Amino acid sequence: MSGTMAEQSIPQGHELLVQLENIFESDPLIDEVGFVPPAQIVELNEKADGLDHVTTHFWSKDHKLAISMEVLKPLLQAAKDAFTVACREYKEFANLPVDEICLDSPASESFTENEVMKHSKALLLLSCDFRSAWNSRKLVASRRKSLSLYMEELLLSKLILSYAPKSEEAWSYRRWVIKMIDGTFPNMQDILKNESKLVEGIAEKLKMNYRAWYHRCWLVSYMTAQQVFDEFNQSRKWAELHVADNCCFHYRRRLMLRMLEDYLLQQTEACFLYSSDLSVMWNEELYWNELLIKRFIGREALWVHRRFLAQCWIKHFVSLSSDTPLDGFLDHELELIRTCMHVGGDDFGDNEVHADLASAYILWISPQVTTDRGAAFLAKLKKSGDVNILAKSCPGKKLLLEDLVGNQSLMPRPIFPSVKTPLLALIPSSPSLWVSIFPSLRTAAILLLPRRTSATAYLR
C-alpha cells in the first residue's frame, strides 16, 4: 500500500536525473553535497528565499546541494541506465579510426561526449566507487587533452571526497590526472602543494584515513628536495595535535627516508639542503617524540614512530659521528623506558598500556644492535627485570618474548618445509614431506617449472 503511494509521489527516475543535471549545469562550482531526509528538503525550501533551484527533492544554494534520501534509489537507477547507453555510444566513436571520425558528423561525437560527462558525474555523486564511470571520464579527458578539463576533474574528485573521504576510486583518479599532466603542466609544485593541503583538510575530518594519507605519501616521489623539506616542517604541528594518527607519523617517516635516500645518493641539491643537518634533524625528531611520549600516556603511534627513529639512528647515524656513541644512546633509551614504566596518574589502564609499549619498544630495537653489544644490552635488560612486565600483557607476546630473551635473538621455528628450504630442492626427492602442509606453501616450485612438466609427473 505505501509502495504505490510512494511511487505516485516520487517522479520517474529519468525526470529526477534531468533535474539534478540541470542544477549541476547551472552551478558548476557546487562544492558540497548532502543527502537529507525528505522533511528537511521541505523545511529548507520553505525557510529560504532566493534559491537557485526549487524542486521537491533537491535544494541548492551558495554552491551547496541537498538531495532527498527518498529519491536516491530511482535516481541511481536512472543515472546508471543513462550512463550505460551514453558510454556504449561514446566508446564506438573512440574505437573508430581517425579518418572515419572525420567523415562522421563531429557534432554527434561531442554530443555523446557531453552525455557521458553529464551522466557519469550524476552517477559518481551517488555511487562514488563506480569504477567504470571514472574510467569513462578518463577516456574523454585523455582524448581531449585539455589542461582546463583536467583541472575540472580534480574539482569533481574533491567534491566527492568532501562526503566520501575514503573513496578509493576518487583518490586514484587524482593520481591518474597528475600523471597525465606531469611534464606538460607548468606549475607542478603548486599542484602538489594543493594536493597535500587537501589531504590534510580531509584527514582532519576523518582520522586515520589510510587512502588519504597514502595519496600524500605517493606525492613525495614527485616533490623536489626543497618541497620535501618544507612538508616535513609543516606536518609537525598537525602530528602534535593528532598523536594517535599513525598515518601522519608514517608520512613524516616517508619524508625522512626520502631525505636520507637523497643524502646517501649524494644528490647535489639535497646535499646543499641537509648535508650534516640530517643527523641533527634526526636527533631533534627523537627529542620531540620523547616529549610527546611523556606528555601523552599510552599512545601506540608515538612508540611506533620511535621504533623507526631508533632503527635508523642506530643504522645510519651512530657510526657516523663519534660524539653519539651507541652505548650512550642505549642508556638513554633504557632510562626513558624506566620512566615510562613507573608513570603516576589516575588511569591505571593507560599506565599499563604505556608500560607495555615501552618494553615492547626496547625489545624491538635490541636486535638492531650488533651481536656482542646486543648480548650485553639484553643481559642488562634481563637484570633490570623490566621485560617481565611485557609478559603479562598477552599470552601471544609471552611466546614472542621467550623466543627473544631466551635465545638472545629471534630464532625461526620452521614447521613448514617451504619456510626453510627452497621448494625446488624438495620436489624430486621427498614429496611425502608435503602431506601435512597447506597447498600454497608446497605448490610454488611446481608453478615455476615449465608448464609442460605436469605436477603429477613430478610427484610420481
Next chain:
Amino acid sequence: MGELEIDKHVQYILDVEKKRDFESLLMEHIRMNGAYWGLTTLYLLGKLEKVDQDAVVEWMMKCQHDCGGFGGSIGHDPHVLYTLSAVQVLVLFNKLDMLDAEKVSNYIASLQNEDGSFAGDIWGEIDTRFSYCAICCLALLHRLDKINVEKAVNYIVSCKNLDGGFGCTPGGESHAGQIFCCVGALAITGSLHYVDKDRLGWWLCERQVKSGGLNGRPEKLPDVCYSWWVLSSLIIIDRVHWIDKDKLTKFILNCQDRENGGISDRPDDAVDVFHTYFGVAGLSLLEYPEVKPIDPAYALPVDVVNRIFFGK
C-alpha cells in the same frame, strides 16, 4: 556466547543474492567479488550445492570482455580484481575448462610494468594488491611463465617497510590487507625468504587488541576482516603461535547476527557478505570444527587447491 550459526549464515548468503534494494544497487559494480565471497563461504560451510552453478557461470561469462579480463558485473570495465574473483569461482565449481586460460593470462600479463609492478587495468593505477591478484590468478591457471616472476617479486620486496610490513607502493604505510597480498604472492612464487618473518610476525601479533579481535594497523579498532588478513599472513610465515587463538575465535563468534545470519565487522554492527566471508574464513584458519580448511595464500578451500595442483 555459543557456536557458529551455520544454517543462518547459509540462508543469509542465499538471500542476499535476491535482494534488490538501494544497498545492493550500490554494490552492483563489485558483484563479481561478492560472488566469490558468498560462494567460498558456502563451500567452507559445506553447502555449495544450494546454488545453481550453471546460472552463476552463465552470468559470469557475460562479464568477460574480448581482452580476456572480467568486469565487476555485466557491462562493467575489466579489472584484475574481478578477473581473480571470476577465476576463483570457476576453480571452486571445478569449471576452469569454461575458460580460455590463454586469453585470460595474456590479459593479466599485459598489465605487468617494466619494474615488475602490476596495474589493475589499462588506466595504470599500481598497487601490490594487483600484484597478488595477477600472481594468484596465473598460478591457478598454470600460466606463471607468462610474466617475469623475478621482477614481480623484486617489486613486492621494494614495498617492504622497516617494520617488516608492506604497503601499496614503495614507501606506503604497512597495512594488514597489503601484507596479506604481498606475503601471499611471495608464498605462491616460493619467495618467502625475502620476508623478515620475526619482525613482521611481531608487528602482526601486535594487531591483537584486548577484546581478542585483530586490527589492521596501529591505533585502529578491531575488525573481523582482519582475522583473515592477519591470520593468513601469520600462518604463511609460521608465526601464528604468537597470538591468542581462543580469544580471537570468541571475538568472531560475537560478531554474528544470531537471528538473521551474517557476520559484521564488530559486535552489534550491521552484517554484510564481505565480513561474513572473512569471519568464516578466519574461523577456518583457526581450525573451527565444521568449517572446511582454507589455504592461506590462495584464499580457496584446501581440497580445491589440491585438486588444481595435484589433480586430487
